[in-house]
Amino acid sequence: MPEDWPVAALFVFLTVVAFGRAGVTYALARGARSVGGRHTSFLERPAVVRAERAIARYGPPAVTLCFLTVGVQTAVNAAAGSVRMPLRRYLPALALGALVWAAVYVSVGLAVLDAFWSGTPWRAALTALAVAALVALGLRTRRGLDVSSRDAA
Numbered sequence: 001m002p003e004d005w006p007v008a009a010l011f012v013f014l015t016v017v018a019f020g021r022a023g024v025t026y027a028l029a030r031g032a033r034s035v036g037g038r039h040t041s042f043l044e045r046p047a048v049v050r051a052e053r054a055i056a057r058y059g060p061p062a063v064t065l066c067f068l069t070v071g072v073q074t075a076v077n078a079a080a081g082s083v084r085m086p087l088r089r090y091l092p093a094l095a096l097g098a099l100v101w102a103a104v105y106v107s108v109g110l111a112v113l114d115a116f117w118s119g120t121p122w123r124a125a126l127t128a129l130a131v132a133a134l135v136a137l138g139l140r141t142r143r144g145l146d147v148s149s150r151d152a153a
Helices: 007-035 046-058 060-066 073-082 087-116 121-152
Strands: none
Touching: 007 073, 007 087, 046 060, 046 073, 060 073, 060 087
């Protein structure tokens, strides 16, 4: 990996983005649950209901660990706000999760970019193919979860 890449700046930026996005999701869900009415429709979705059960069972570690998943972060942070997890418990879990998320994205992201731009066409093609396969697998898994949650309802 080239030494001139702004790894530290990118890490800080991604940490702030993750912290801000999840924190706003928590605040909006907490506010929506307080207001009630039509503003709570998102909070009634099966993914959020399941996330509320995870929050009730595991507490702050569920918030931290959700940052290692794809497609669950919004539901878990909304659930934490919905069940009014105290900020003294939520904020440390959020900070640790945001740091972990940024570390994963910086390390994996820069490794992919380095492999892609290494000058080897075969490596670039294999990297692009691997990324496409992971995205397709993620979409397929997500669709499967959506279908099974509708069937259970």
